[in-house]
Amino acid sequence: MSRAFESLTVGRWQLPQRFVMAPLTRNRAGAGHAPTTLNAEYYAQRAGAGLIVTEGTAPSQVGQGYLDVPGLYTDEQVAGWRLVADAVHARDGVVVAQLMHAGRIAHADNKDGVETVSASAVQAPGEMVTADGNKPHDVPRAPSTDEVAGLVADFVTAARNAVAAGLDGVEVHAANGYLLHQFLDPTINLRDDVYGGTPENRARFVVEVVTAVAEAIGADRVGLRLSPGHQFNGVGEELGSTDLTATYRAVVDGVAPLGLAYLSLLASPLEPLETLVRDLRERFDGIVLINDGFGDVTSLGSVEELLETGLADAVVVGRPFLANPDLDERWRQGAELNEPDQATFYGGGAEGYTDYPTLEAS
Numbered sequence: 007m008s009r010a011f012e013s014l015t016v017g018r019w020q021l022p023q024r025f026v027m028a029p030l031t032r033n034r035a036g037a038g039h040a041p042t043t044l045n046a047e048y049y050a051q052r053a054g055a056g057l058i059v060t061e062g063t064a065p066s067q068v069g070q071g072y073l074d075v076p077g078l079y080t081d082e083q084v085a086g087w088r089l090v091a092d093a094v095h096a097r098d099g100v101v102v103a104q105l106m107h108a109g110r111i112a113h114a115d116n117k118d119g120v121e122t123v124s125a126s127a128v129q130a131p132g133e134m135v136t137a138d139g140n141k142p143h144d145v146p147r148a149p150s151t152d153e154v155a156g157l158v159a160d161f162v163t164a165a166r167n168a169v170a171a172g173l174d175g176v177e178v179h180a181a182n183g184y185l186l187h188q189f190l191d192p193t194i195n196l197r198d199d200v201y202g203g204t205p206e207n208r209a210r211f212v213v214e215v216v217t218a219v220a221e222a223i224g225a226d227r228v229g230l231r232l233s234p235g236h237q238f239n240g241v242g243e244e245l246g247s248t249d250l251t252a253t254y255r256a257v258v259d260g261v262a263p264l265g266l267a268y269l270s271l272l273a274s275p276l277e278p279l280e281t282l283v284r285d286l287r288e289r290f291d292g293i294v295l296i297n298d299g300f301g302d303v304t305s306l307g308s309v310e311e312l313l314e315t316g317l318a319d320a321v322v323v324g325r326p327f328l329a330n331p332d333l334d335e336r337w338r339q340g341a342e343l344n345e346p347d348q349a350t351f352y353g354g355g356a357e358g359y360t361d362y363p364t365l366e367a368s
């Protein structure tokens with residue numbers, strides 16, 4: 007029997023297997039950035055994942071970035087998430103909201119004209135899709151030292167809202183070049199206050215957010231996602247540098263005493279990061295989830311290989327879950343898989359979203 011199908015306790019949840027559904031932005035939220043019955047159907051179809059981490063969800067309007075991303079800062083959004091929570095629970099699943107403040111990966115057009123903030127006023131390269139076509143990312147404003155507390159408070163409110171909606175917890179998104187990662191990266195964070203300069207100072211905001219969220223809703227239903235050195239969205243962290251090691255050690259050492267549900271590491275590419283991943287896993291001393299990035303789509307073989315390395319307790323699986331609502335069953339049976347259709351990843355309706363067939367239907 008493959009290790010992939012051994013059960014695992016993560017925080018307050020007992021999971022049936024050692025792979026979980028990755029956070030996947032799908033840009034299909036309804037009016038007011040609220041989840042809809044279509045979104046609820048999508049997540050319920052995938053309840054067999056055991057643990058679902060939702061698409062990145064904005065903790066505030068300022069934290070919105072892309073078009074049609076859901077939020078967790080209005081009553082309407084909480085009501086929308088209740089549809090998702092109830093539908094997933096009806097199928098015995100567990101679902102946590104990924105709290106994603108986009109920071110500088112944003113355009114005001116996608117959030118009713120509100121401002122964009124980042125660690126420093128450093129514009130991200132590239133463009134953002136808006137309703138009027140592609141536009142350069144906003145030039146962000148750097149919040150003052152005192153304002154950072156307000157950003158922390160937004161994460162706490164969103165986490166409380168997640169629980170109020172009946173969701174099982176939250177994952178704090180400090181990966182992939184969004185706001186929290188922008189504070190970690192010395193090429194984006196040029197601050198000279200307590201949130202900038204040394205690795206410990208750059209780690210401070212992430213540690214404060216995770217600590218405050220854990221205190222608010224209970225550490226055993228809070229996860230943290232990090233992607234050390236992932237050069238995505240203009241991140242300039244240097245693989246193999248002593249600064250990278252010191253920065254991520256500072257984050258992990260800062261959150262380890264909290265007793266979080268899990269630490270989720272996106273290690274891409276895995277090979278040069280293996281030493282750092284092992285080091286962070288030892289320091290964290292709790293459940294570690296891993297994903298080795300966008301290079302190859304995760305397969306059952308790669309899940310098993312990753313588990314064999316001992317780098318993690320479970321593997322985070324993205325595109326195969328996107329295209330296979332019953333992926334767990336298909337992998338158990340060694341059945342054929344549906345192929346993910348990249349053209350329908352971001353935005354649209356049911357097509358490429360809720361219409362991937364189950365094994366039973368195909």
Ligand SMILES: Cc1cc2nc3c(=O)[nH]c(=O)nc-3n(C[C@H](O)[C@H](O)[C@H](O)COP(=O)(O)O)c2cc1C
Pocket residue numbers: 028029030031032060061062104106179181182231272297298299300302303304322323324325326351352
């Ligand atoms: C369509 C799509 C949307 C994604 N959205 C998010 C997101 O909202 N938050 C996040 O942390 N990662 C996001 N990712 C990264 C995935 O969580 C995962 O790391 C990546 O897909 C590689 O794993 P895979 O080979 O299993 O798909 C996204 C990936 C894809 C393909």
